[in-house]
Amino acid sequence: MSKDFEQQLRDALRPVEPEDGFEQRVMARITSEQTRARSKVTRWVSVALAASVVFAAILGTHEWQVRREQEGLEARKQLIEALRLTGEKLDVAYQAVNREPQPPPDNESGA
């Protein structure tokens, strides 16, 4: 019984010569697995890059809009201030002109 078992074991573990092209097939399989893994990584990197670009574009546009709005509000503030100052100085001139006594027309002959 044990002799049979030993024989069976020996038969099972005997060295077997690989078929022709076995090495090439194994190497081809390894290469194709690596390529597949690499292309998967590349795809993920591409997706991540594209997402980053889109995110950066959205963020950039948002920041540009915020900055533009700040600039616009500041420009509006400056415009109102400029018109206020212009009005103030026109007011000074207007009041001064209205205050000035008009010379009588008869005085012209004395010049």
Add this chain to the structure above:
Amino acid sequence: MTMNALFRHSIPAIFAVLSLSAGVASAADGQLKLPNFDSLTDKASESVTITLDSALLGLAARFLDPTKPEDAAAREAIQGIKGIYVRSYKFDQDFAYPKSDVEMVRKQLIGPGWQRLVEVRSRKEQQNVDIYILVEQERANGLAIIASQPREFTIVNIVGSIDMRKLHELEGQFGIPKLELEQKDGPKK
């Protein structure tokens, strides 16, 4: 005269004509060359520096709320205006600002096209106000206000087509009183 000599003599003349026409163009568009008042900002107790070119005016106009009377009046007032430049300084001491800088601006207003509309000299309040307009083809294409007191001075330069009627319509806005511009020219009742 050789060709080289001709060029040698012509080039300075061409530059002179170009610089002269550049000066005329600068005066013609109503924009004054305002001195650099940066050094006064530290000395002044209050300072206002406003530089609004046509791009910034356009941007400001987009942020004016037409439902607000003040904003609506401002939008009307800036139509046709290409730039607004204001320099205003207040000091704690008398004449802390160089009068020469103010005079330099005033000298530019002697140029062609500029007309003095109002000259106020108040000895009591030591207040001077000059209002000039740049008249081109019977239209006001520029406005300059130089107002000075011992402790403050203000220069306002508005560039572009100024509609005095619209200025008149600013009455009650921004503290501008009723100017009664039309009545001044006509006979008083």
